[in-house]
Amino acid sequence: MQLFLIGIGSGNPDHLTLQAVKAINAVDLILIPRKGAGKEDLADLRRDILAAVLTNPATKLVEFDLPVRDEAVADYAERVNLWHDAIAGVWAENIGGAEKVALLVWGDPSLYDSTLRIAARLSPAPQITVIPGITSIQALTAGHAIPLNELAEPVTITTGRQLRDHGFPMGVKACVVMLDGECSFQTLPQEGLHIWWAGYAGMAQEIRLSGALAETGPKIIAARAQARAEHGWIMDIYLLRRRHDNI
Known part of the structure; x- marks a missing residue:
């Protein structure tokens, strides 16, 4: 079996690459996950993308309910591994x-996404083809019209959990924070940091805020809460940079 993991960016059909469109039309089956009440938009966006680009009448679409992660399991790694086992089973x-199956992967299958790890659990092992997509990092920096890093400077990509537990990464002036449902920038010393934030990066309902963290952080928290209440879900991302004279 051939398994195509197709990066679809933020859900905006305009973000699909020509390679992605070709792959979508070359497979026999496309799996569409449903994530339950309050997150219907995520399946709807996949349906909208397919309605816009799928022209092969032989391609079958199959929807399935995504298993729920068992939050009663105390250990985080064990909790996630059991969840991935269940998803692979479904x-x-x-x-x-x-023979040719595809999954449409939010963002890109290579960046803070577990689709490849889940695919590795299938038996017999499929032949995997990854189609890269536009990441939320690209959508964030494009939306704010900023470079990801300063001249000759490195940048770290991390998670909200890491930021909360370990603080601003050592040895860098900038970090991108993903998968942060708790606005973990609140745990940092507020002075001397600048933030560029986007909710629903790259989508029609995108929200962008930027400025000194001390002043902009509370605005982000309020905007994020309101957007989540309105849509039932939110995906967001931000860049933090230590301030200097040319900011």
Whole structure:
């Protein structure tokens, strides 16, 4: 079985690459996960993308309910691994005898996404082809019209959990923070940091805020809460940079 993991960016059909469109139309089966009440938009966006670019009448679409992570398991790594095992099992049930199968992956399958780890659990092991997509990092910096890093400076990509537990990464002036449902920038010393934030980066409902963290942080928290209440979900990302004279 061939498994195509197709990066679809933020869900904006304009972000699809030509390679992604070709792959979508070359497979026998496309799996569409449903994430439950309050997150119907995520499946709808996949449906909208397919309605815009899928022209192969032989391609079958199969929707499935994504298993729920068992929050009763105390250890985080064990909790996630059990969840991934369950997802792989549901994939296998729905793939059946299809020879060419695709999953549309939010963002890019290579960056803070577990699709490749889940795919590795399938038996027999499929032949995997990854189609890269526009990441939320690209959408963030494009939306704010800023470079990711300063001249000759490195940048770290991390998570909200790491920022909360370990603080601003050592040895760098800038870090991108993903998967942060708790606005973990609140745990940092507020002075001397600048933030560029985007909710729904690259989508029609994108929200952008930027400025000194001490002043902009509370605005982000309020905007994020309001957007989540309105849509039932939010994906957001931000860049933090130590301030200097040319900011």
